[in-house]
Amino acid sequence: MPLVEISIAEGRTEEQLRDLMGRVHTAIEEWGAPGQSVRVLVREVPPALWLSGGVTLAEKAAAK
Structure with missing residues (x-):
């Protein structure tokens, strides 16, 4: 039984x-x-719980 798990940022x-x-x-x-x-x-x-390159996705969005 194939199981595919995808983690994705909310939104x-x-x-x-x-x-x-x-x-x-x-x-x-x-x-x-x-x-x-x-x-x-x-x-x-x-x-806020997804970190990439030392910065959360929330922080990246706020910096735009």
Whole structure:
């Protein structure tokens, strides 16, 4: 049973997240996995808890 886990910063709509999950599901099916066995999990992370290059995403957004 393929399990795809995606961590992404919060800020997308439910529709955008559903589209992402559907596209990933389709890609795994096209790769050869049976559709009923594919699992896609999206974890939304608050920008204040996502650090890249020593700066949080929240800090980067505030600096713009």
